Amino acid sequence: MTPVASPRSVRITGWGRYAPAQVLTNADLERMVDTSDEWIVSRTGIRERRVAAAHETSASMGAVAGLRAIRTAGLDPDDIDVIVVATLSPDYWMPSTAALVKEAIGNTRAAAFDVAAACSGFVYGYATASAYIASGMARHVLVIGTELLTRFLDYRDRGTCILFGDGAGAVVLSGSDEPTAPVGIELTTDPQGAYMIWLPAGGSKAPSSFETISQGQHKIRMEGKETYRFATRTLASTGLAAVAKAGWTPGDVDLIIPHQANIRIIEAVAKGLDLPMDRFFVNVDRYGNTSAASVPIALAEAVNSGRVKPGDKLVFIAFGAGFTSGAVALEWTADPARGPIGEASVSPEDIHVRQPVDWDSVDPIPPALAEILARPLPVALDLSDVAPGEPAHPAQSVR
Numbered sequence: 001m002t003p004v005a006s007p008r009s010v011r012i013t014g015w016g017r018y019a020p021a022q023v024l025t026n027a028d029l030e031r032m033v034d035t036s037d038e039w040i041v042s043r044t045g046i047r048e049r050r051v052a053a054a055h056e057t058s059a060s061m062g063a064v065a066g067l068r069a070i071r072t073a074g075l076d077p078d079d080i081d082v083i084v085v086a087t088l089s090p091d092y093w094m095p096s097t098a099a100l101v102k103e104a105i106g107n108t109r110a111a112a113f114d115v116a117a118a119c120s121g122f123v124y125g126y127a128t129a130s131a132y133i134a135s136g137m138a139r140h141v142l143v144i145g146t147e148l149l150t151r152f153l154d155y156r157d158r159g160t161c162i163l164f165g166d167g168a169g170a171v172v173l174s175g176s177d178e179p180t181a182p183v184g185i186e187l188t189t190d191p192q193g194a195y196m197i198w199l200p201a202g203g204s205k206a207p208s209s210f211e212t213i214s215q216g217q218h219k220i221r222m223e224g225k226e227t228y229r230f231a232t233r234t235l236a237s238t239g240l241a242a243v244a245k246a247g248w249t250p251g252d253v254d255l256i257i258p259h260q261a262n263i264r265i266i267e268a269v270a271k272g273l274d275l276p277m278d279r280f281f282v283n284v285d286r287y288g289n290t291s292a293a294s295v296p297i298a299l300a301e302a303v304n305s306g307r308v309k310p311g312d313k314l315v316f317i318a319f320g321a322g323f324t325s326g327a328v329a330l331e332w333t334a335d336p337a338r339g340p341i342g343e344a345s346v347s348p349e350d351i352h353v354r355q356p357v358d359w360d361s362v363d364p365i366p367p368a369l370a371e372i373l374a375r376p377l378p379v380a381l382d383l384s385d386v387a388p389g390e391p392a393h394p395a396q397s398v399r
């Protein structure tokens with residue numbers, strides 16, 4: 001990475017997303033755990049989520065979304081100075097997923113590292129990238145949120161396995177000498193929530209062992225009610241702080257792109273900010289909770305489906321394990337028409353993540369998902385089908 005000139009204003013110039021083709025519906029989950037479509041829809045708003053195929057990883061999905069964002073920005077991979085990957089489901093503990101993404105997208109010169117802030121990771125990554133550019137240390141930064149959560153779920157725990165899905169989203173942030181509207185960024189961390197959403201084993205506190213595996217300690221655990229309370233308490237206040245830092249009031253905001261965890265949480269935030277639901281972009285019905293990927297996937301869909309135009313005031317808000325939360329208030333400046341061009345220019349087959357040598361291949365698919373992943377893929381539909389917040393969607397592929 002070569003340092004560039006003086007401090008600059010920061011804007012989004014590229015955006016992209018990727019969702020694996022296979023769909024896991026509530027009806028599928030009804031056959032796996034004691035749950036019902038009615039319960040899941042009424043308590044969460046989720047109807048279906050995506051499941052990565054055996055050959056896909058967080059790095060491969062993130063690389064597709066990232067390269068699409070670079071193409072949307074009209075840049076080449078080597079224009080990127082820094083790659084920040086937000087994920088709680090990295091390919092490995094080390095190397096970083098960002099290092100794998102860097103090679104897979106054909107970048108030879110960027111600094112690359114991961115950010116661990118769970119579902120707030122994309123917002124934390126955005127703030128990090130913004131600081132690199134504003135300080136003059138970088139000109140173009142790629143920020144990716146990518147998650148492969150379906151391999152970290154206990155398919156006997158109906159409190160968690162119905163919530164999460166796989167996917168990736170990305171933005172390119174670029175420095176500009178033209179002044180832009182003020183940006184407001186707010187980040188918080190409340191360690192009181194440290195064990196409300198957690199993955200107990202595999203770290204230095206509880207290294208992997210026969211016992212940790214047999215006790216299921218490598219799967220996500222969550223205190224749903226406490227997490228829900230934190231989210232509804234914190235999201236509105238974090239969002240309000242970012243809006244105030246931008247010099248706006250909530251009524252000035254054109255579109256809020258919230259972390260897609262639960263429609264009831266989004267409705268509570270709307271109430272807290274005294275805004276109607278049509279100011280919120282919602283796609284939780286089709287993807288479930290994709291953690292750090294949820295805000296950038298929703299952003300790309302919002303822009304590509306015509307919900308965002310230059311001059312619009314946007315707010316990203318997220319919360320997650322830690323407990324972390326974060327919000328960014330910014331004015332949109334890019335041409336939305338570039339999104340579909342960038343999306344169409346990268347096929348998942350273009351991406352090759354380096355494979356380890358001397359490694360006996362393991363089957364990464366949880367046994368509970370084997371049957372779903374063996375069935376034929378749904379037919380691909382185009383983006384014009386995307387209707388924000390629409391409750392019932394046919395299965396569609398975002399490839």
Ligand code: UT7
Pocket residue numbers: 034035036039040043044119158159162197222224225227228231261262289291319320321
């Ligand atoms: O990115 C951050 C990630 N985490 C979150 O966003 C989670 C935030 N929390 C939530 O979204 C909600 O708390 C949940 C959706 C997880 C649960 O909804 P809830 O309204 O808080 O339900 P609950 O935990 O109070 O459970 C109510 C009942 C219980 O049965 P009893 O004790 O009343 O007989 C649960 O056992 O619903 C039962 N239940 C289920 N029933 C059918 C819990 N999960 C399920 C399920 N299907 N999947």
